[in-house]
Amino acid sequence: MPGSDRVVSVGLFANAAIAVGKYVAGGFTGSPAMMSEAFHSTADVGNELLLLLGMRRSRRPPDALHPFGHGKLLYFYSLLVAVYIFAVGGGLAFYEGIHHLRHLEPPSHAIWNYCVLALAAVLDSYSWVISYRELLARKDPNESTWDEIVGSKDPSVFIVFLEDSAGLIGIVLAFLGIFFGRIFHNPYLDPIASILIALLLTGVALLLGRETGALLAGERTNRSRLKQIREILASDPAVEGVSDLLSMQLGAEQVLLTVKIKFRAGLTLAQVEPVIARLKQRVQQSDSVRVQLFIEPSRLEEKHEAKPQPSQAA
Numbered sequence: 001m002p003g004s005d006r007v008v009s010v011g012l013f014a015n016a017a018i019a020v021g022k023y024v025a026g027g028f029t030g031s032p033a034m035m036s037e038a039f040h041s042t043a044d045v046g047n048e049l050l051l052l053l054g055m056r057r058s059r060r061p062p063d064a065l066h067p068f069g070h071g072k073l074l075y076f077y078s079l080l081v082a083v084y085i086f087a088v089g090g091g092l093a094f095y096e097g098i099h100h101l102r103h104l105e106p107p108s109h110a111i112w113n114y115c116v117l118a119l120a121a122v123l124d125s126y127s128w129v130i131s132y133r134e135l136l137a138r139k140d141p142n143e144s145t146w147d148e149i150v151g152s153k154d155p156s157v158f159i160v161f162l163e164d165s166a167g168l169i170g171i172v173l174a175f176l177g178i179f180f181g182r183i184f185h186n187p188y189l190d191p192i193a194s195i196l197i198a199l200l201l202t203g204v205a206l207l208l209g210r211e212t213g214a215l216l217a218g219e220r221t222n223r224s225r226l227k228q229i230r231e232i233l234a235s236d237p238a239v240e241g242v243s244d245l246l247s248m249q250l251g252a253e254q255v256l257l258t259v260k261i262k263f264r265a266g267l268t269l270a271q272v273e274p275v276i277a278r279l280k281q282r283v284q285q286s287d288s289v290r291v292q293l294f295i296e297p298s299r300l301e302e303k304h305e306a307k308p309q310p311s312q313a314a
Helices: 002-029 032-058 073-102 110-138 145-151 155-183 189-217 223-234 269-285
Strands: 239-251 254-263 290-297
Touching: 002 032, 002 110, 002 155, 032 073, 032 110, 032 155, 032 189, 073 155, 073 189, 073 239, 110 145, 110 155, 145 155, 155 189, 223 239, 223 254, 223 269, 254 269, 269 290
Parallel strands: 254 290
Antiparallel strands: 239 254
């Protein structure tokens, strides 16, 4: 997953630099919105570290205890990312906003906040573009970006994309809270912006939790992949029909498939075995993802006609 590695690495370095700048500006100016954005960036740094760890562990080869490999570990660590965003990013931002609403202290030296927010916008935009391009490269031509996010089997890319999108929105919220707070001499707007950032992070955490939780629970693979595999199997001259094509995503690069196939009449077991080997090879060659395909020779389900009832004597 070279694209995933690049996306996560760029996000890590960008958010680390942004977090340092936001902490300095937030501590110097006393802006709760800026401190909330600092917590936001800290959560993003933790997220990238968790993703890198999950990606590394998920690539370990199969063993006796994990015969299908460790691919689902990526989904486990991605679920931890959602929890981390909610607990660290959203929780601390919400606390910061409530605390400053109860103890109003107008921020000073706003120019520091504006400069750091501008730098953060540049770095977040660069990371966003990298992750967005990777999403575009992976999605089907008839899919939207949202379809790719909810249908993607590699959470490392769409997590960074959603993080960067939330980061850019958070920057706008922080700027508006600080700017209008000074323009209207209203000390409430800055901490209100902090609470809005907390709600934004909570929404992102819930979305990520739903998507990564579904993958961890055993979500099927993409419809386009299933359609392509069904066409490959059905096009073989030795195959009369394909039924019960079931799938489960085992990781970003591995799929488990089981299928019942009705072979052409007259084939012996010795003739079917090389056909099965040929079908598996054709399916694997058609996809960059590793496909674990299990074929069960079977007749297609037949309709059972109702047996005629014996006539009743009058």
